[in-house]
Amino acid sequence: MKEKICMVTGANKGMGKAAALEFAKQGATVIMVCRNPQLGKVAQDEIKRLSGSKTVELFIADLSSQQSVRKFVEQFQSKHSKLHVLFNNAGGLFTENHILSVDNIEMNLGVNYFSTFLLTNLLLDRLIASGSGRIIHTSSMMMAKSLNWDAFTGKQTLSPMKMYGLSKLAIVLYTYKLARKLAGTGVTVNALHPGFVHTDNATNSFPKMLRPLMTIFKPFVLTPEQGSQTALYLASSPEVEGITGKYFVKKKEKSSVPISYDEALQERVWTYSAELTGSE
Template sequence: MQGKICLITGANSGVGKATALGLARMGATVVMVCRSQAKGEETQKEVQAQSGTGNVHLLLADLSSQQSIRELVAQFQQQFSQLHVLINNAGMLPLGRRETVDGLEMTFAVNYLAPFLLTNLLLDTLKASAPARIINVSSDAHEAGYINMDDLQAKNGFSFMKVYGQSKLALVLFTYELARRLEGTGITVNALHPGFVTTNLGQNDIGPFLRAIARVVFLFGISPEKGASTSLYLASSSDVANVTGKYFEKSQSHPSAPISYDEALQHRLWEESIKLTHVS
């Protein structure tokens, strides 16, 4: 990965942090995107120390804000002229319905619309850097997901697992649609399930009792390092240099949910996403 510039969202903890460290150890130039400056700087120093390289950079962004995402892209393009690997890793699982500053349901906005907007804004840079790779970190929760085009913002009855599954299914639908649109550009687009990873996902909105239960449940999860292995494989392996439009688990291609292959739904979601993110 020497000479490769890699941007990773949600890089201050969990799978994102492990992915950043893995790429830094491979010799890549790593750009970590974090929301908190304090946590971001702490993780940046940690990754630099453990990888033995100073080639680890930090950019701040609140992915629930489309203005913040646009500012992130502007900052990145001021500092870097190329981008070889984009890893849309950040995700969240709010237990109650919340809206972003843009008036969008939080889970859908962060887990899906943020990658959609960020990727589209960086496409010209990726094309100019080809061969390049886009990696979308989804979840097997997408298999229970359902896209309600008439209620993408979950205003009519909120279930945290329903909206989480919808956001992760949307990410797979987006992966396949984008892969088809980018054929012949030298850019590959793939999605993945990292596994059941021990993280803090979903624990910020719950009380001490439920948090204790969650920690017991997560004892059965795999480590963030193991969870990052498929992201690292898709980012670096020559075996998948020309593989695009696939869904991976444990570094192997797997079928995703049958609904994710619905090209009409992929296209409808894309068109609606254009409107919601105001991408020209």
């Protein structure tokens, strides 16, 4: 990965940090995108120390704010003319009922989907400039089996888990549409489910009283290092060169839910997202 610039969102812990460390060990220039400057700095120092790399850069962006995403992209673009890998990892299950972001978007949808849509679209010119950019989107096997349009567009409230599922379906619909849009540019885009991974996000998905169970289950779930393997594979393996618009689990191409292949729905979701975020 020498000479490559690899961006990881949510790089201060969990799978994002594991992937950022591995990119650094492989000699890439790593762009860590973190929400919290202090936590980001601690992780950056650790990744530099463990990898011996001097090219680990920290940028701050809060994905619950479109303004913050735009500001970060401007800072990145003023420094770098190319981007080879974009690993959209940041996100999670936001368990409080119908919390809205500063952009007035339900938090699960705002962070997990709409900000990823905006960030990726704003970075397309840099990915295309690299000649062979690879975009990796983090979905989940918890993706919804249907798209509730009223909930997606903020007219209806569902449970946090259902909103999470909706956000993870939307990211797959976006992946498939984006792959078509990027045909001929050399840039690929794929989505993945990382497995069940022992992270704060996974622990917090349980009700408070059941969270200690995660410690008992720990030997049976993946470590963040193991959970990041499919993303690392999609980011660098020659086996997936040119492969685009697919969904992966355990480094293998899998089918996502049937509705995700509905091209009319992909277009509708794209049009709405482009309007909401002001990005094409």
